Amino acid sequence: MTTGRRGRWLHRVLPERGTIRKDLVAGLPGAISGVPDGMAASVLAGVNPVHGLYASMAGPIGGGLTSSTRLMVITTTSAAALAAGSAVAGVPEEDRPGAMFLLTVIAGLLMVLAGVAKLGRYTRFVPHSVMIGFLSGVAANIVFGQLPDLVGADVSGPFALAKAWDLITHPTLADPAATLAGLTALVLLVALQRTRVAAYSALIALIVPSLAVALLHAGSVPRVRDNGAIPSGLPTPVLPRLEDFSFSLLAGAFAVAAVVLVQGAGVSEAAPNPDRTRSNPNQDFVAQGIGNLLAGLFRGQPVGGSVGRTALNVSAGAAGRWAAVFSGIWMALILLLFAGTVGAVVMSTLAAVLIFAAIGSLRPGAMLAILRTGRISQIAMISTFVATLFLPVAAAVGLGLVLSLLLQLNQEAIDLRVVELVPRDGGGFVERPAGRRLDSQRVTLLDVYGSLFYAGARTLQSRLPDPTGARRPVVVLRLRGRVMLGATAFTVFADYAERLADAGGRLYLSGVDPAMVQQIRRNRTVERVDGVRIFEASDVVGESSLKAYQAARRWLNS
Incomplete structure (x- = not known):
């Protein structure tokens, strides 16, 4: 000292x-x-x-x-x-x-x-x-x-x-x-x-x-x-x-x-x-x-x-x-x-x-x-x-x-909610419940409320709109505010990207924190699927999601 x-x-x-x-x-x-x-x-x-x-x-x-x-x-x-x-x-x-x-x-x-x-x-x-x-x-x-x-x-x-x-x-x-x-x-x-x-x-x-x-x-x-003898005086220290x-x-x-x-x-x-x-x-x-x-x-x-x-x-x-x-x-x-x-x-x-x-x-x-x-x-x-x-x-x-x-993990899984964000002409987004199935030739921007750790990731897997039967569907999945995710979440993203690819579509991830970008690249599970694109978060809320949405529209029209 x-x-x-x-x-x-x-x-x-x-x-x-x-x-x-x-x-x-x-x-x-x-x-x-x-x-x-x-x-x-x-x-x-x-x-x-x-x-x-x-x-x-x-x-x-x-x-x-x-x-x-x-x-x-x-x-x-x-x-x-x-x-x-x-x-x-x-x-x-x-x-x-x-x-x-x-x-x-x-x-x-x-x-x-x-x-x-x-x-x-x-x-x-x-x-x-x-x-x-x-x-x-x-x-x-x-x-x-x-x-x-x-x-x-x-x-x-x-x-x-x-x-x-x-x-x-x-x-x-x-x-x-x-x-x-x-x-x-x-x-x-x-x-x-x-x-x-x-x-x-x-x-x-x-x-x-x-x-x-x-x-x-x-x-x-x-x-x-x-219960035993009570000694008089102060105790002496003993190891x-x-x-x-x-x-x-x-x-x-x-x-x-x-x-x-x-x-x-x-x-x-x-x-x-x-x-x-x-x-x-x-x-x-x-x-x-x-x-x-x-x-x-x-x-x-x-x-x-x-x-x-x-x-x-x-x-x-x-x-x-x-x-x-x-x-x-x-x-x-x-x-x-x-x-x-x-x-x-x-x-x-x-x-x-x-x-x-x-x-x-x-x-x-x-x-x-x-x-x-x-x-x-x-x-x-x-x-x-x-x-x-x-x-x-x-x-x-x-x-x-x-x-x-x-019980808490179970509650977090139950409380997870997937919503669709629809861009407005004047800027911003309108929130509405996500559909059960994806439409063909359409970009769907999704946001997720709730934990994506453990059972939450599997709950997300069951609640993402189904791409079966759709042709060239594109999903933009917004992840803003999440600094780190577990291996289960990346497995769910990769599985969903493969299902979209099988339908001729793509998965874009938006609002991704720089730390999570590095985690995704170290994990090598999501990016190995063809067509997956990652849009890093910026200081402006919604900016990267809008860029991802516009990029998906351009890809559909190309």
Whole structure:
């Protein structure tokens, strides 16, 4: 890094004198709310709750220093925790933390590589319906999966819905004291939601029932320390063990990276920079990757741009990136002073926090809008939602994306329309539906609306006017605005040109972009047919099509 670039980077990163106090104060509510959020995320991931706290310390510091969206808080999220938990579910319990750290580091590396490769623009290809279906499925999974913990029941089942069904069919498994503590936490969360202490409602919902359980000496109620010892003090950096690597872990890291990057892109849109400078999605990819690398090295779990923590950061008066950084520093102080008390938290209260957050994350308005939009959006959302309930997260996201892509390609093929342009005496063209058959000794100028990739090209083949029975028909096919086409489209053009040639006619291509001209000549499929002529596009709209039309008329009259 040159001296000038280093100076500009330091200027962007160092706290400003006028905002440092605001950011210092704004970071504290985030750190406090990060205690229940981080512990709950660890419950979803199936590891000791302290690892969520470690991630809530390292992620905001590493991500906050490097993100282009300066108010975004990079910390634990339910979707990332669920994806990570799905990836390590088959790992023996004693080896699961090590596998989680390695998964977090691999996911961080993938995010950094995605940012360096400038893949930020590809987040727009993830359909809104797939993301809503996935996030709704994640919320439902959290509710179903945490119901047994809410009532202290030891249930069995291969996935969250099956565990909830086991509880429903065996209600005697519930522990009365744990159930009372969990329901008390839920009541507190609802009651405090619209009060001045709403930002601390999750922490209060953990503390009050846990204190009551401790005072009543209810030994049957599961606590956080039952899942493993809670070490005091700050974590030391540890390199993950490569022997924990597996291909299922790699697939899980890809799933975590995909979920985190898409969610992060949504967070950056919802939290614009105070000075109105545009966020750089590639830089945010790198920032989330750095947050995960740091979290993994400090024995934490995956992190990403958090919708809830970012909203809290903004509402607490954050002025810049250091609010997120201070949130991580405050968390370090909490770990240093109060880590030992974390073990006394009742597990059913964590379940209550997760259930409340999951229900609050549901977006019924967005779901209804998608259901009213059309069949493709409906199928994409519902199928992704159902897949998330029954399949591993990586498979559910992949299925939703593949199905959405297939439906979109099918819709593009259906939406393709071929029209005829008839030149007017005074200039310009009149548009009308293209005929089913071509006339003899006549020039037909055609334009195409819709995609010509994949199935779209084959749809065009079936909708082009039929030259069978015509004598010397000429077709001018207008391609303006298309920079590149696939091999299927060129095969369709060549086939149509041959059919026209068999009838004694010709195919002219007009409005062809210079880049496509080179592509056609490299392809050597279209130009090998006798009589094919190409008219390159000019700055004047319709000029090359008119030239092609006039050239075709001259050829017919020659």
